[in-house]
Amino acid sequence: MGSQFRFSDVAQSLLCCPVCKGQLELQDHHLSCQNADCSSVFPVVNCAPILLNEDASIFSIAEFEQEEGHVPPSTGSGVKARISAALPNIDVNPVAKQNYQQFTQQLLQYSEHPKVLVIGCGNLGQGMEELVRQSNIELIESDIYFSERTQLICDAHDLPFTDQSIDGVIIQAVLEHVVDPYRCVAEMHRVLKSNGLVYAETPFMQQVHMGRYDFTRFTHLGHRRLFRHFQEVESGPVGGPGMALAWSYQYFLLSFTKQKALRKLIKIFTRLTSFYLQYFDRYLVQQSGVFDAASGYYFIGKKDTKILSDRELIKLYKGNI
Numbered sequence: 401m402g403s404q405f406r407f408s409d410v411a412q413s414l415l416c417c418p419v420c421k422g423q424l425e426l427q428d429h430h431l432s433c434q435n436a437d438c439s440s441v442f443p444v445v446n447c448a449p450i451l452l453n454e455d456a457s458i459f460s461i462a463e464f465e466q467e468e469g470h471v472p473p474s475t476g477s478g479v480k481a482r483i484s485a486a487l488p489n490i491d492v493n494p495v496a497k498q499n500y501q502q503f504t505q506q507l508l509q510y511s512e513h514p515k516v517l518v519i520g521c522g523n524l525g526q527g528m529e530e531l532v533r534q535s536n537i538e539l540i541e542s543d544i545y546f547s548e549r550t551q552l553i554c555d556a557h558d559l560p561f562t563d564q565s566i567d568g569v570i571i572q573a574v575l576e577h578v579v580d581p582y583r584c585v586a587e588m589h590r591v592l593k594s595n596g597l598v599y600a601e602t603p604f605m606q607q608v609h610m611g612r613y614d615f616t617r618f619t620h621l622g623h624r625r626l627f628r629h630f631q632e633v634e635s636g637p638v639g640g641p642g643m644a645l646a647w648s649y650q651y652f653l654l655s656f657t658k659q660k661a662l663r664k665l666i667k668i669f670t671r672l673t674s675f676y677l678q679y680f681d682r683y684l685v686q687q688s689g690v691f692d693a694a695s696g697y698y699f700i701g702k703k704d705t706k707i708l709s710d711r712e713l714i715k716l717y718k719g720n721i
Contacts, residue, residue, distance in 0.1 A: 575626070
């Protein structure tokens with residue numbers, strides 16, 4: 401296909417048509433499906449292919465063509481970003497760094513040069529720093545909007561990759577934003593190799609964020625059932641009841657007004673007055689009671705041919721009820 405894309409030629413060779421899974425060929429800054437029964441055409445904008453199955457997506461290719469390759473400035477720059485960085489945070493993940501270390505170790509056991517698909521790469525996920533520093537791991541970073549990290553635009557409901565071509569998939573704080581998380585997980589299972597690994601984080605007790613693009617929450621067992629086609633390596637809470645309480649406190653106050661300026665002040669106030677709750681989570685995240693009260697959960701799993709039955713599922717309950 402050539403080397404004009406933001407990822408390697410080897411990664412390019414793994415791409416396929418998101419509509420029919422047919423072979424793609426680069427022609428005049430477009431990728432064309434070579435299946436005569438399909439013949440879909442996908443533009444390349446800012447060196448990022450726009451690989452969407454428009455008939456099954458809430459997004460359209462035209463939306464990204466209109467962007468004309470615009471990539472927004474880094475969220476780490478500007479006065480607002482510096483002020484935000486100076487404030488204490490209520491979005492704290494005490495286990496992500498350790499989880500990514502385990503994910504990385506597992507990956508390197510199966511492949512010397514694994515290729516990892518990141519679904520939702522706009523912001524570097526908490527704890528991913530060490531994984532990014534691994535020069536022998538190639539990250540293929542996808543999202544549904546342009547950012548400095550986006551290498552291709554795709555919808556997780558129809559991943560544009562050939563069967564059994566990816567070593568690992570990361571989907572951190574994304575599954576709540578897809579219309580059909582079960583279809584997305586099935587797509588991850590399809591593109592992963594036989595020993596492929598998945599790392600997922602999904603909220604349980606968090607209020608709506610990203611507005612109209614927020615659809616679903618999962619309990620620990622609900623999250624496990626979502627990945628029932630995977631063998632569990634490890635799972636558990638990523639944020640405890642302290643984070644859940646801080647979010648509820650913030651959204652309680654935000655409920656009183658629609659004024660943007662006042663809402664910004666409320667967010668600053670709640671961060672200054674509830675950040676300390678995160679320190680309880682550093683202890684509580686290790687307790688069994690947190691499984692009923694967590695802000696969210698993680699799952700590390702290996703692709704499997706067996707399916708976890710619902711009878712087996714309910715035996716995995718780890719709470720206190």
